[in-house]
Amino acid sequence: MTRWLKLHLGAVFAFLYIPIAVLMVLSFNKAGLPTAWGGFSTEWYGKLLANPKIQSAAWNSLTVAVISTLLATALGTLLALGTERAKPSSLREALLFAPMIIPDIVLAIALLSFFTLIKFTLGLHSIIMAHVVFNIAFVCAVVRARLKSFDWSLVEVSRDLGASAQQTFWRVTLPLILPAVIAGALLAFTLSVDEFIIAYFTAGAGQSSTTLPMQIYAMIRFGVTPEINAMATLIMGFSFLIVLVAQRFNRGIPGS
Amino acid sequence: MNTKKILMAAFGLVLMTGSALADKVVISNWDGYMPKDIADKFKAATGLDLEVAVHATNEEIMGKVTASGGQGFDVLFVSSPFAEALHKLDLLAPIDPAKIPNLKNLYPEAAQLKHDPGNTFSVPYAWGTTGLCYRSDLVKGEPSSWNDLLNPADDLKGKTTMLATDRWLMAPAFLAAGVSVNTVDQAALDKARDQLVATKKTLLAYDDTTFYSKLVSGEASLVEAWDGWCNYGIAEKPEIKYVIPKEGSDLWVDTMVITKAAQNPDGAAKFIDFLLSAENGKWVVENIMYKTPNKAGMDSVDPAMLTQYPNMAIAPADLLKYEQLRDLGDGAKAFAKTVSEIMAAK
Amino acid sequence: MNANRSPWLLMAPGLLWLVALMVVPCLLIFSLTIFERGTYGGIDWHIITAENFRRAFDPLYAVILWDSARIAGLATLIALLIGYPAAYAIAKASPRWQTVLLFLAILPFWTNYLIRTYAWIVLLNPAGLINGLLQWLGLTAGPIPLLYNEFAVVLGLVYNYTPFVILAIYSALQRLDPSYAEASRDLGASAATTFWRITLPLTAAGVAAGAVFVFVLSIGNFLTPDLLGGGKVQMVGNLIYDQFLTARDWPFGATLSSLLIGLMMIILFAQALATRRAYGEGR
Known part of the structure; x- marks a missing residue:
């Protein structure tokens, strides 16, 4: 039984990693085409990093992800703190759950129609606003999970000892929930960097609001580009770092 | 603060x-x-x-x-x-x-x-024109009709692509049937649909952007193509040729x-x-x-x-x-539905 | 500070954001359903009609919706079948290994969705690695169609969402009190019986949560059918996309979107009801 389980787990990991590993290996293939090995080369990395469109797209994605994460983390954490103290409301629960399950394409066209109707100029800022919508929900969910085991008496003690509400928040509440806040922020960041269809519909004109996934989509649509392999390898390495950081913070949560 | x-x-x-x-x-x-x-x-x-x-x-x-x-x-x-x-x-x-x-x-x-x-x-x-772009070394004989794509020979099944954009997706069926590429006549739409649903089973894929590289790699042998994009294939592989089918093309x-x-x-x-x-x-x-x-x-x-x-x-x-393909105006709805029917077919 | 008012103050900015940029746009989508497509695309605000709903209930669109549900259901089922034993294996490992294994299981989930999907184009295409391998081993004479069909779409969905299922089931398994299973074994039940009678029912909520997520993400998916289906596999996400961009029929696209939102609400309501009932019986 246990041996079968181990074997299964091994097979699942093979299934998850072989496609990525293949791209990583191909990224060093001089030949470019996936069918033949033309010798080891890092030329695709050079081409990738020298491509101004990819540079600007990566920069745009970073801008969108950082700003939408900051906004969503602030709003989502406050929302979680409020929700745990307010009277339960199933309408509010539905509102908080909806952004996580509404199909991306539906939210994308709803936002596009809305922005069109109010004659709102599209650009990076409209992508950020859209990304905050689903990121609030994810940050809020992560922080709420932490608050379930939060000892509210600590807050009461702090208030009883004469600390103001603000002092209590910065000195007591936030440090205690900080690991969850950071974990939520990292999740939001990754989701935002990865998101394609909502950005595609809410982006403005031109390269100035093209995000990395939009650029990758265009590259894939135009065929097998070896640069994508190099990008896959870089993104994989980058994600590895982020998840490593996230794990550290998660481990910091007492009792989890 | x-x-x-x-x-x-x-x-x-x-x-x-x-x-x-x-x-x-x-x-x-x-x-x-x-x-x-x-x-x-x-x-x-x-x-x-x-x-x-x-x-x-x-x-x-x-x-x-x-x-x-x-x-x-x-x-x-x-x-x-x-x-x-x-x-x-x-x-x-x-x-x-x-x-x-x-x-x-x-x-x-x-x-x-x-x-x-x-x-x-x-x-x-x-x-330019829309026609057939093909690998002369992989296709027997010379394709000359839209029917070579719409009803391909057995050895070409699974090796053909058609353009994905709705108007050029429908055009070969209209041209083969001898009707206008701008028709929104229900009978003509239905006839084209039946043909294209049958054709879909023989296609490798619908492809607007990478059909020429599929020809170069040999994934496909015969594709519906805009003439200029066929040239990208010819540049990489001289065996690739372009022909305007005898039933004509759109401009x-x-x-x-x-x-x-x-x-x-x-x-x-x-x-x-x-x-x-x-x-x-x-x-x-x-x-x-x-x-x-x-x-x-x-x-x-x-x-x-x-x-x-x-x-x-x-x-x-x-x-x-x-x-030339023209905007279909109010006929667009019937046209879009026909395209959805083809897309939904298995 | 007023203790009753403060939660609302904390919640207000976030809730306002969601209302302004999710609820209002969705209400707008609902309201677009009663208008007509303009002759050259867009919306004709002068005509109010029930025509869009009549069209949406044409069997054609029901078939597309059913196909989407079928593909999403299949992907969900396979992801569960792969994910449950994997999560179980992780939960059985030593605590130190659990962290590492879980980390490895969710790591692919943090890379780019498009790139993960693209990897399968490289692997599955007729001139690709898997076909090359099959022919090199002499298992197939020529390339077999692996890409641009329903198989590829289901595979792509399973690949992308399995880590998610593993995570959801793992956390359910972790919350499981091991004393139940121990008691069952002490009372003489076999390992298999213990699993089927104790472990599986008690983790049903985790399974359901994972399943609903995968199903919901799959049924409205646009990228996977678009890239791995070669345009030949039409799911409702692509249909909505086509109505907005290709047919430029916003009112009809809005109608299909509204129906999809309705379907999601039914699924979630059913899940909430089932979970409540399961917990109700368990206690």
Whole structure:
């Protein structure tokens, strides 16, 4: 039984990693085409990093992800703190759950129609606003999970000892929930960097609001580009770092 | 307090990203449909910055432009039926011949296009036919009819692709049946649907953008293609050939239009004029390997190129014999439903 | 500070954001359903009609919706079958290994969705690695169609969402009190019986949560059918995309979107009801 389980787990990991590993290996293939090995080369990395469109797209994605994460983390954490103290409301629960399950394409066209109707100029800022919508929900969910085991008496003690509400928040509440806040922020960041269809519909004109996934989509649509392999390898390495950081913070949560 | 500061900083950044420059021309074109160094050349010639956005399909840019009213773009490259729709939606600025003196370089036929006689709102950029692009070493005999694609021989099953854009998806079935490529007659639509549902079972994929690389790699042997894109395949593999089926083709015209919301209409006109000069016309043709309506440009192209890519030598007068795709207006709904029926079929 | 008012103050900015940029746009989508497509695309605000709903209930669109549900259901089922034993294996490992294994299981989930999907184009295409391998081993004479069909779409969905299922089931398994299973074994039940009678029912909520997520993400998916289906596999996400961009029929696209939102609400309501009932019986 246990041996079968181990074997299964091994097979699942093979299934998850072989496609990525293949791209990583191909990224060093001089030949470019996936069918033949033309010798080891890092030329695709050079081409990738020298491509101004990819540079600007990566920069745009970073801008969108950082700003939408900051906004969503602030709003989502406050929302979680409020929700745990307010009277339960199933309408509010539905509102908080909806952004996580509404199909991306539906939210994308709803936002596009809305922005069109109010004659709102599209650009990076409209992508950020859209990304905050689903990121609030994810940050809020992560922080709420932490608050379930939060000892509210600590807050009461702090208030009883004469600390103001603000002092209590910065000195007591936030440090205690900080690991969850950071974990939520990292999740939001990754989701935002990865998101394609909502950005595609809410982006403005031109390269100035093209995000990395939009650029990758265009590259894939135009065929097998070896640069994508190099990008896959870089993104994989980058994600590895982020998840490593996230794990550290998660481990910091007492009792989890 | 701190939260407030962070929020304000974030909003500040948001606002900064929305700014725009005035001496800049923003265009959107298909990827790879212009020489790569166009921005540098344009800057050197006019002193204006050129921002090149790309769209993968007509639909994509249409969605963007109808949503924003064209804001943010000065010049768009779209196929003629889409230019027509944008014009009817009142999103385009008229073309002012006084500002584009190089219009004189166009073939006289370029002013006789049905969607816009006299080039009042669109300037043709490239034109051509839709036909069969194939690997002469993998296809037995020479394909000569749309039926070779629609009802392929057994050894070609699973090795053919058709264009995914709805209008060009339907066109082969209309042409094979001898009806107009602009028909919205229900009986003709139904007949085309039945044919294309049967054809779908034999297709490798619907493909608008990578069909030529599928030919090069041998994934596909016979594909529906725009002639210019077939040339990309011919460039990489001489065994690839192009043929206009005996039932005919459509005349597709990719055009340049200036949006009504253009922030730099003069720059937009300068850009179009820049592309229409004899020298740049030649440069465009040699880079994109498409026929263009720019007579001055075509005349100066190396004749060896016309031998290597025979479809580039089709005379403008012959092109005009084919019917152009037109915007379908109210017929679009019935047409869209038929396309959905084909897409949903298994 | 008023203790009753403060939660609302904390919640207000976030809730306002969601209302302004999710609820209002969705209400707008609902309201677009009663208008007509303009002759050249967009919306004709002058005509109010029930035509869009009549069209949406045409069997054609019901078939597309059913196909989407079928493909999403299949992907969900396979992801569960792969994910449950994997999560179980991770939960059985030593605590130190659990962290590492879980980390490895969710790591692919943090890379780019498009790139993960693209990897399968490289692997599955007729001139690709898997076909090359099959022919090299002499298992197939020529390339077999692996890409641009329903198989590829389901595979792509399973690949992308399995880490998610593993995570959801793992956390359910972790919350499980091991004393139940021990008691069952002490009372003489076999390992298999213990699993089927104790472990599986007690982790049903985790399974349901994972399943609903995968199903919901799959049924509205656009990218996977678009890239791996070669345009031949039409799911409701692509249909909505086509109505907005290709057919430029916003009112009809809005109608299909509204129906999809309605379907999601039914699924979630059913799940909430089932979970409540399961917990109700368990206690």
